[in-house]
Amino acid sequence: MKKILFITSHRNNRSPGQRFRFEQYYNYLEQNGFKCDVSFIVSANDDIYLYRKGNYLKKVRIVLKSIWTRFKDLKKANDYDIIFIYREALLIGSTFFERRFRRKKAKLVFDFDDSVWIYDTSEANKRFEWLKDPGKTAKIIELSDMVFAGNQYLADYALQYNSNVKIVPTTIDTEEYKRDPSVKRTDVVCIGWTGSITTIKHFEYAAPILRILKEKYGDRITIKVIGDRNYVHKGLGIKGMPWNKENEIRELSSFDIGIMPLPDDKWSRGKCGLKGLQYMALEIPAIMSPVGVNSDIIKDGVNGFLADKEQEWVDKMSRLIEDKELRERIGKEARKTVVEKYSKEAQKGNYVKFFNEVISK
Numbered sequence: 001m002k003k004i005l006f007i008t009s010h011r012n013n014r015s016p017g018q019r020f021r022f023e024q025y026y027n028y029l030e031q032n033g034f035k036c037d038v039s040f041i042v043s044a045n046d047d048i049y050l051y052r053k054g055n056y057l058k059k060v061r062i063v064l065k066s067i068w069t070r071f072k073d074l075k076k077a078n079d080y081d082i083i084f085i086y087r088e089a090l091l092i093g094s095t096f097f098e099r100r101f102r103r104k105k106a107k108l109v110f111d112f113d114d115s116v117w118i119y120d121t122s123e124a125n126k127r128f129e130w131l132k133d134p135g136k137t138a139k140i141i142e143l144s145d146m147v148f149a150g151n152q153y154l155a156d157y158a159l160q161y162n163s164n165v166k167i168v169p170t171t172i173d174t175e176e177y178k179r180d181p182s183v184k185r186t187d188v189v190c191i192g193w194t195g196s197i198t199t200i201k202h203f204e205y206a207a208p209i210l211r212i213l214k215e216k217y218g219d220r221i222t223i224k225v226i227g228d229r230n231y232v233h234k235g236l237g238i239k240g241m242p243w244n245k246e247n248e249i250r251e252l253s254s255f256d257i258g259i260m261p262l263p264d265d266k267w268s269r270g271k272c273g274l275k276g277l278q279y280m281a282l283e284i285p286a287i288m289s290p291v292g293v294n295s296d297i298i299k300d301g302v303n304g305f306l307a308d309k310e311q312e313w314v315d316k317m318s319r320l321i322e323d324k325e326l327r328e329r330i331g332k333e334a335r336k337t338v339v340e341k342y343s344k345e346a347q348k349g350n351y352v353k354f355f356n357e358v359i360s361k
Helices: 016-021 023-031 044-050 056-079 096-102 123-131 136-143 152-158 200-220 245-252 274-281 310-322 324-341 344-360
Strands: 002-007 034-039 082-086 107-112 146-149 165-167 189-194 221-226 257-260 286-288
Touching: 002 056, 002 344, 016 023, 016 082, 016 274, 023 034, 023 344, 034 056, 044 056, 056 096, 082 096, 082 344, 096 107, 096 136, 107 136, 107 344, 146 152, 146 344, 152 165, 189 200, 189 274, 189 310, 200 221, 200 310, 221 245, 257 274, 257 310, 274 286, 274 324, 286 310, 310 324, 324 344
Parallel strands: 002 034, 002 082, 082 107, 107 146, 146 165, 189 221, 189 257, 257 286
Antiparallel strands: none
């Protein structure tokens, strides 16, 4: 049996990027001759401190522990056929371990789903920004035997440094992602956003639009934010709720409309549309900024809506708020798109194909 060591920052079922890019393929890979092992560096206890301000001594300990973990990975690297690195081996700017993995007999596969060559440090860790080196992404790509890029924009960047680049979209397990029928529908339309502590800033781009809609529709609409329990917007009556794997689908199923606002910048152009795909898989009509891959996923007015300027957002969201049949029609087309192009089932064969290809070289 061929063996893959997945080098990740987070434990299984913690990071959306990891979950939707490769964790959901472990069983399929095992069924097709690949043994999958995972080495992560951020524990559940570390999570408590890593993305909060302060806790500097604990953060230093996390880095030191991470380095020790990676040294242990190096010792066993020759036992594997593939070393699969998601984004980076360490959370700091060093490529020390990537360079040493390259010297081992295992093939090196690098996977990324964001514009990680650009600074995007969380507010809690701005003081440590000097430890980061976005330029290391190009170095890791150069070292790799194969690169998985989440979309064409990322692939174009990677092709500057490596000719063996595969576009592997972020995907949804559509057998798992089915709208929870136990969630009762009401006449109040729920507008929802899901994300994380580091992406809550993107929700803020929708705040002025939601203010207008709240003034227009009052109690006919409600707004839900999932992913940052500390987020509060008093003007919109929002208190963020934490993400939880166990009730994720049930909470998302309460959405009548899902939103994915983004600024049109280099970081956002690298995003792989995960929020939108989650909504769409659950037959939730999505409104997304026409940034990056979103414009490929959405056929405006057919399987969702693209909105740029404020008035366009207001107009299209108003249409969905006022027309339940439109929401249902768009939702069905949305799920169809995910099943056909962005589902685990549609893409699983490529993982086996590409892994066998890189091993055979």
